[in-house]
Amino acid sequence: MMQLSTSSRSRHGTFVPAAALIAGAAVLGMAAAVSLEPIVPEAAVENRPIAVTEDRYVSSETCRACHPSQYQTWHGSFHRTMTQVATPESVRADFDGVAVDAGPGRPMRLERRGDEFWAEFDDPGWEGDPRDRPRITRQVVMITGSHHQNIYWYSTGHERALNVLPAVYLLDDERWTPRNAVVLAPPGQGVAMLDGHWNAVCIDCHTTHGKTRFDTPFRSEPIRNQSVDTTVAELGIACEACHGPAAAHVAANRNPLRRYALHAGGASDPTIVEPTRLDPRRSSQVCGQCHSIWEFPDPTAERAASAAGLPFRPGDELRETRFVAQPRVNGRSPAMRNLIAADPDFVRGSFWADGLVRVSGREYNGLIDSPCFTDAAAPERTLSCFSCHTMHKTPEDPRTIAEWADTHQVSAGMGGDAACTQCHDGIAADVAAHTHHAPESAGSRCYNCHMPYTSYGLLRAIRSHTVTSPTVRESVEIGRPNACNLCHLDRTLAWSADQLRDWYGQSPPDLRGEERSVAASVLWLLAGDAGQRALTAWSYGREPAQEASGTSWMVPYLGELLGDPYDAVRFIAARSLRTISGFETLQYDFTGSRDARIEAAVGALRAWRNSPRARTRRDPELLFGVDGTLDTAAMRRLFDRRDTRPLFLRE
Structure with a gap:
């Protein structure tokens, strides 16, 4: 009889304990059991919105068979990951027994149960005594955002209705932060109840062919009393969001002879919409269905869309089914008056005083106010979204798919002046003659002067998509900060006015007091509203602006903003401060206690004063005296004039 040893030899001669082999066999058995466990069909999922193929939508997986390269680039884009089911592959935050002290009330506790993600937190819907607020535990089922932030949505337990966790995960910083801290909102603004918000609002632009399916209008009654059976054709922005429902296209092109004939003849296929073959206005509306500020024209339209989805299809006229807010054009319309009556701060929270859009994600609003769009005499010279951007990375583009996606799907070669000089070819012949800057400098880049960073969103400045002259x-x-002073941060408005007069014949406006004597960026940081402060603080961290203006003088101004009442302004100021030599490792938490924030600001100012760089600038425009000391009394005078009107930017 063979005697069993307590160890067995592997096929490579290494001794492995028998117990390990037995355990390994058990693991293999478990793996087999897991792999054989049936996957829950999408239609059987009950605790979140589900994807269904109906209304002639067939899904991107169907498109993949014939369009593999287009599918590959789309799959690597942030459009696809705009909304995702919460899975081990899509969840970026750590859920392994983590306590998150970033939000109202007691810490949120996160845990992972197999491939599921769960959170325990204070009940946001509690209406009793706050001291008695109970804890609730909910499964996290969906995510929106994948470029800069993850916003996690949990199942409320009421049909398919979702609500949002009290904290947001910042991807670049790898940290949780209170939900209200990632938007530019007035200090002390309470955490809004977003029960059903994704189902009723986010769905319109974060999915393909979403149907809210509320039996009564959103917020007309408590959501627990409503029926919520939300469905989508596909989560995220998929092929059919831009090309339209593809069932007819798929059916027609099962015949290979038809496909080859179309390809050989170069003709368009009438069974599908190719946005780049539409005229510039209609092609841009394909993007504008999401990238615009719009509202339903009337309650009947909202009810119809809730049941059947938004009626717009690529190639349609967008304004036939939606009211696109454009204060310069329809600011006095009945629809706009109704919006303002319901929300008096609607215009100020989305637009500058002259009607130009000031928030991110609404680039179509910027485009349609651009003279390159409104005044173009011919389609081939009409600016459109596709003049600069592309839906799919092309084979000749040397960038990786990730690089292409990270640069907002800008077409190959369009990251520089080519986007403009394709029409303005006369300027291309002698760039410096037009810009009065060195040809290769940031001051000679068309975008920097004609599409400056004057829109706000996602804790950063975004290029305006209204093409203007500074x-x-x-x-x-x-x-609105002008392009000249967003780069030349150490110069006054009077200086910029003089340059624009001498170079382009612009008549200078009447300037008074500090507008003539103090750097414009200092005015915006100390006396401006929260939006101006956010944009300017971001510019302080922008490399071309630092090269043009120097950085040795910036520390006390960014340090001042570390105590700003707006969370978002503090975050941006700290990020910009960390780009300055000597402050890369600044220890500062923008959501920390007031005392801790003040201590960090004082420490930064003390470190700056003790450095040799503190007295290198003696510009009176920057409030420095002839001996290099900072005029804190002048700073205080500007601070006392600050625009403190509450501002909530609706990005």
Whole structure:
């Protein structure tokens, strides 16, 4: 009889304990059991919105068979991951027994149960004594955002209705932060109840062919009393969001002879919409269905969309089924008056005083106010979204798919001046003659002057998509930072007005007091509203602006903003401060206690004062004396004039 040893030899001669082999066999058995466990069909999922193929939508997986390269680039885009089911592959935050002290009330506790993600937190719907607020435990089932932030949505337990966790995960910083801290909102604003918000609002632009399916209008009654059977054709922005429902296209092209004939003849296929073959206005509306500020034209339209989905299809006229808010054009319309009556701050929270959009994600609003769009005499010279961006990375584009996606799907070669000089070819022949800057400098880049960073969103400045020429008048009369002073941060409005007069014949506006004597960026940081402070603080961290203006003088101004009442402004100021030599490791938490924030700000200022760089600038425009000391009394005078009107930017 063979005697069993307590160890067995592996096929490579290494001794492995028998117990390990037995355990390994058990693991293999478990793996087999797991792999054989049936996957829950999408239609059987009950605790979140589900994807269904109906209304002639067939899903991106069907498109993949014939369009593999287009599918590959779309699959690597942030459009696809705009909304995802919460899975081990999509969840970026750590859920392994983590306590998150970033939100109202007691810490949120996260845990992973197999491939599921769960959170325990204070009940946001509690209406009793706050001291008695109970804890609830909910499964996290969905995510929106994948570029800069993850917003996690949990099942409320009421049909398919979702609500949002009290904290948001910042991807670049790898940290949780209170939900209200990641938007530019007035200090002390309470955490809004977002029960059903994704189902009724986010769904319109974060999915393909979403149907809210509320039996009564959203917020007309408590959501627990409503029926919520939300469905989508596909989570995220997928093929059919831009090309339209593809069932007819798939059926027609099962015949290979038809496909080859279309390909050989170069003709368009009438069974599907190719946005780049539409005229510039209609093609841009394909993007504008999501990237615009719009509202239903009437309650009947909302009810119809809730049941059947939004009626717009690529190639349609967008304004036939939606009211696109454009204060310069329809600011006095009945629809706009109704919006303002319901929300008096609607315009200020989305637009500058002259009607130009000021928030991110609404680039179509910027485009349709651009003279390159409104005044173009021919389609081939009409600016459209596809003049600069592409839906799919092309084979000749040397960038990786990730690089292409990370640069907002800008077409190959369109990251520089080519986007403009394809029409303005006369300027391309002698760039410096037009820009009055060195040809290779940031000051000679068309985007920097004509599409400056004057929109806000996602804790950063975004390029305006209204093509304009820089003026000082827009800063004086509207309050919008002008392109010149967003780069030349150490210069006054008067300096910029003089350059624009000498170079382009612009008549300078009337400038008074500090507008002539103090750097424009200092005015915006100390006396501006929260939106101006956020944009300017972001510019302090932008490399071309630092090269043009120097950085040795910036520390006390960014340090001042570390104590700003707006969370978002503090976050941006700290991030910019960390780009300055000597402050890369600044220890500062923008959501920390007031005392801790003050201590960090004082420490930064003390470190700056003790450094040799503190007295290298003696510019009176920057409030420095001839001996290099900072005029704190002048800073206080500007601070006392700050625009403190509450501002909530609706990004």
